[in-house]
Amino acid sequence: MPQAERRERIFDGAVQESKPENEKMKFAVKAWSKSGRARVGLLQLSSSFAQGGPPAKEIEIETPALLLTTRKGLPAFISPDHLSSLPSPDSRLLQFSPMHFMEGPNSNTISTIGGVHQLLGLPDYGFIALPRDSILSLPECSSSNKHGASFETPCGRFLVKPLEYMKMISSMKPDLWVSLADEVHASVTVKRNKASVDRTIRWLDDCISLKSTDGALFGSIVGGSSIEERQHCAQEVAKRNVSGFYLGGFGLGDNVDERSKLLHAVTDLLPKEKPRQVCGLGLPEEVLQGVAAGIDLFDSMYIYHLTLGGFALIFPLDGKCKQVWDSQQIAMGSDGTKINLKATIYRKDTSRIVDGCICYTCQNHTKAYINHLLNVHEMLAQILLEIHNTHHYLCFFRVIREAIREGRFAELRHTFIENRRDYLLAASLGSRVL
Template structure:
């Protein structure tokens, strides 16, 4: 295993599986648990890298499939890799394109060799195999890369999910065989849908695979919230305790607290910037539509306790004005706040775990009925 990566365990909650740690990568440290903003096309929408750094974000995501389409991995590689290309000097993680196997189901076909997509841009055929996904990610140069997997939809039969889970494991072997860089950590992904037995078997199998970290995929694809909780509780404790555990595509307050209580360390979601582009702010876990009339003459900060640039500088009335005037700055300022909200939420959880106050301070999010 490469010495470029390590995971240092610092503390654990005395009543749950929640833990605090430090994930070391070639481009810096990630203090866990931690929320990671999503920058699909090598940018977190409407936010500059400098603004992103100020939110407290330490690690960001980019997407292999979309970067392959535009601008192409060759251009990113010629630019010196993703870090130089997008002006972000911290750790980066790239998804493998496996989620697009789920989200673009209408324009793709799956076979044992890999997946064939019809390009949404020009209709041309795009072939993604485990080997091709890894080759593209090697060229992009992120710190953490993901194995190419088949993410089954919800609902799906046990037989269909079993076939997808087995294929994901077979593809994993091909991913490791194709991986060429020891300065990139390759994370396997646990699939298994909403079936506890499939999740259990997949997690136990992947735990035998030597890797720098492990991911839980195939959640937040339409299943009820209580099923997400069940999946995470079933899966996370089975993964190696001395490596980071990453829950893919989850970023609400309650879901993150539930997952952290089960031993998960890393999260990502498009929620903060997507909500912002629609005029919605996250304030202490509650979504506010700033286009509502009640904010037009509200001259208080969005959240007086929030340290972000938006809350320290502007009022709710100004943000409402920007949205009604269709000014792009509105999306930028709300994105800055929303990202800060989620990053600092996980930072506060980390501090509570270090002080063994996790249940005392965040246990209410675990109670039935706590919803965003």
């Protein structure tokens, strides 16, 4: 039977048939910035579970959007009962790496349970699977070869081949998934960079031919620091039957000043009606840089690292950084966007992290309490910080979308960056005086 009519693959003895590529996902651009590539879109996810399971779910997420980075399907410090306290539906897209499950239930077990939705008891959330997550599953390009991509994980280093990767994707049944990519550091040689592009395109074809899930496929685009290689990869991937695009290789030694050129070179060649995802752009300035290039989906590894360090986000959501001239703040290294709640100056501070914030943490606890929890190494500190930081960043994305709709995005970006520079300069000068 022709492949166009019916595609079957056998995974561990089970025959599964692929479904139309766009069955689970729809995307439409709703607004553009006045001059530029920034845009507001609507991502719609829908799926029906096996007979006897929960009803079909419908999720609508406005983009640009933040994907909540997870460990084995759940945010590192937020339990399922606290997920509902975050802004909805903004918080209903969860990102995970199949590599996280290599030391847990095997593929057959996860498939029998019904995939990650049923395994985690979160049928009303959308899941996006990708090999790399910038926290616990890092590409190790020196060990990758023509057979598969190598990753450093908490369980050790793994060489993952397309067939093995597709077995994991098939068992986990995510709503969206990213094809296997050979992501390389920006400093690799021209020859190695070209090889990564060739491999990524070939592995995309393998993933398409082995596809046995109705999740929407995002084709990976790599190319290191070469505009030509990234454009070549983008053109090839755009020819394939994919529902969206994943821009890989960022946050791996690339030059921040050169990043805009690389992003624009790729997005200019991609069809406007399909979403774009990127991994490795976490700082507020980097998010604004990605949005300006037309990126729709971002990961939240920045929030995870902030929380681990005991930091809380405080920057005003209008994009204007407050000029705080307090000598103690400067001495503690505040940069105008976050504060370190481990600092002794918060030991007796009974105020909330951010006045007017409606997150669970700010509504119920003070800086002094979180400072205490951090200094006695109580895990509740990370839970409360993760809730606040995630809530604050999700609200930041809402502000970005509103600015695009109202034709103020360029102004928002410029104001945010300029005020950040002014603050850091003032803090630098102040620290010399102290």
